[in-house]
Amino acid sequence: MAVVGAGLAGAACARALAEAGHNVTVLDKARGPGGRLATRRVEWFDAQGQAHVCGLDHGTPWFDARSAAMRQFVDAALTAGWLAAWQPRIVGGRSGGAAPVSLHYVAVPTMPTLCQRLLDAPALTRLWQHTVTAIKSAEDGSAGWQVSCAGERLPRVFDAVMLAMPPAQAAVLLRPWRVDWAEQAEATPMSPxxxxxxVSEAPGRPAAWDMALPDSGPLARIVQHRARPGRAMAPADQAHWVAHARVQWSQAHLEHSPAGVQAQLQEALAQVLGQPLRWHHVTVHRWRYALTQPDPARDLPACWWDATQGLGVCGDFLGGYGVEGAWLSGQALAASVLEGVV
Ligand SMILES: Cc1cc2nc3c(=O)[nH]c(=O)nc-3n(C[C@H](O)[C@H](O)[C@H](O)COP(=O)(O)OP(=O)(O)OC[C@H]3O[C@@H](n4cnc5c(N)ncnc54)[C@H](O)[C@@H]3O)c2cc1C
Incomplete structure (x- = not known):
């Protein structure tokens, strides 16, 4: 079986299928697993020419476990040392003060490690830097799928193909085989x-919080990576930052130049902190498909599975919301495949 996409949905699905005895090939266009569970390795040089390296979680900063199934997975992952609980000090927004909120979770030592560990199973083949550009029914009329990466067909035929990626990307591959799913996927909004x-010098007036939720301005959420669980403490003379722009702001600036966006977000961060920062290293990342937009009017199942064709789809946009939705959807697809549900 082929699972295309090694974010949490694909990793959860692939792991469950492999544990049930299937040979599973996981393909992802990136250099490794994780998808939006992402950690950027940042390297910079100080004035003395000394190199410094740190990791910044620039995708989801945390996730929750609301359902019983997710709590069970999280408990097992905590015991295995794959996850750590995080109780950040939050200021602004809905929290209204520096009081700690309920527990959230982070993968350790980096966010993608969670997917890496799920995919670390003997029956799993992992292919990175493989962008799937087409899936096609086997030409000899026998059951099965051919998978093409950048126009080149892989030399094996798969019994089933599972697509585990954001809806706009899944729609392109689905259209020739399930136009109804492709249309629903295309109509599913995602926020950028x-x-x-x-990394900056430690600000003159330290910010005594781990996460800030500004009420106004371009930034929705600022995470200070000073003491994230399972990661090295930032040195006292440095501050490590990840700041997410608001959805509306990101939409309005989606096609703007990274340099211009960076300048505006640096200014917005300085405004929130009430002081400018002296940066050692700073950059921006554009997530074109970051989060699903909850829409109670849309009633999508937890996954799509067409047992006749051997074609399935999972991802956060089907599972509900965020990391938990991705995991639930990957699990649901594997269960459907194993039960032979149409
Ligand atoms: C900035 C940001 C903040 C977030 N904040 C939160 C939060 O606070 N709480 C929360 O729960 N969630 C949050 N999320 C969302 C959460 O990260 C996602 O919901 C979840 O990780 C999605 O997992 P997934 O497996 O469905 O998709 P993804 O992680 O997107 O995985 C899809 C994978 O498919 C691969 N792929 C796509 N197309 C192809 C192709 N053609 N061929 C091969 N590979 C392909 C991609 O490279 C990717 O690895 C946030 C996300 C971002 C970006």
Whole structure:
């Protein structure tokens, strides 16, 4: 079986199928697993020419476990040391003060490690830097799928193909085989997110919080990577930042130049902090498909599975919301495949 996409939905699905005895090939266009569970390795040089390296989680900063199934997975992952609980000090927004909120979770030592560990199973083949450009029924009329990466067909035929990626990307591959799913996927809105990330000198007046939720301005959420669980403490003379722009702001600036976006987000961060920062290293990342937009009017199942064709789809846009939705959807697709549900 082929699973295209090694974010949490694809990793959860692939792991469950492999544990049930299937040979599974996981393909992802990126250099490794994780998708939006992402950590950027940042390297910079100080004035003395000394190199510094740190990791900044520039995708989701955390996730929750609301359902019983997700809580069970999280508990097992905490016990295995794959996850750590995080109780950040939050200021602004809905929290209304520096009081700690309920527990959230982060993968350790980096966010993608969670997917890497799920995919670390003997029956799993992992293919990175493989952008799937087409899936096609086997030409000899026998059951099965051919998978093409950048126009080149892989030398094996798969019994089933599972697509585990954002809806706009899945729609392109689905259209020749399930036009109804392709249309529903295309109609599923996803929010973009411009993200500022970098390392500065420690500000003159330290910010005594881990996360800030500004009420106004371009930034929706600022994470200070000073003491994230399972990661090295930032040195006292440095501050590590990841700041997410608001959805509306990201939409309005989606096609703007990264340099211009970066300048505006640096200014917005300085406004929130009430002081400018002296940056060692700073950059921006554009997430074109960051988050699903909850829409109670849309009633999508947890996954799509066509047992006749051997074609399935999972991802956060089907599972509900965020990381938990991705995991639930990947699990649901694997269960459907194993039960032979149409
Ligand atoms: C900035 C940001 C903040 C977020 N904040 C939160 C939060 O606070 N809480 C929360 O729960 N969630 C949050 N999320 C969302 C959460 O990260 C996602 O919902 C979840 O990680 C989605 O997992 P997924 O497996 O469905 O998709 P993805 O992680 O997107 O995985 C899809 C994978 O498919 C691969 N792919 C796509 N097309 C192809 C192709 N043609 N061929 C091969 N590979 C392909 C991609 O490279 C990717 O690895 C945030 C996300 C971002 C970006």
């Amino acid at each position: 997110c411009w993200t500022l990330l970098g």
